[in-house]
Amino acid sequence: MNNEATKSELRDSLVEYPCDFPLKVFGQQQAGFAQAVLEVVNKHDPGFLAASMEMRASKNARYVSLTCTIRATSREQLDAVYQELCDHPMVVMVL
Template identity: 40%
Template sequence: MKTKLDKLLEFPCSFTYKVMGFADPQLVDQALAVVQRHVPGDYMPEVKSSSKGSYHSVSITITATCTEQIETLYHELGKLPLVRMVL
């Protein structure tokens, strides 16, 4: 994936991922496990439910150090079975 993030962002920078998936208690744990594997830290994800409660969105903010790190996390988070979309 070739992006222009390196031209748009000045590293290190704060970067938020919004992970949307099924309303399963493991969604947050799985997303945090992926983030911890690539960018260890103490995270406080923000979780919001959809209007019908079928889906959750989990916002996790990291301190990104390079474009490759951002792209890798998008790819890894998107592979989780409970995830439907990563923004």
């Protein structure tokens, strides 16, 4: 087994699937932000409930963070949802 394969297996083994996995999505306070995030998250986790989304405004209310706890079923699913959220024009950062 080569060193890259070992690193990949170790990285994948840090999370046991399926599991509940929180995603924190940051963006500017603007109309449609929560709906846009919800659409992306639902695409990757159709069972995600909008009512479970937690929203917090920044001190000056210029930015908002949304916490979406999805049911993660694989590393590929997590990578895909992270990538799509990061690529979205309304999203500033995803943790």
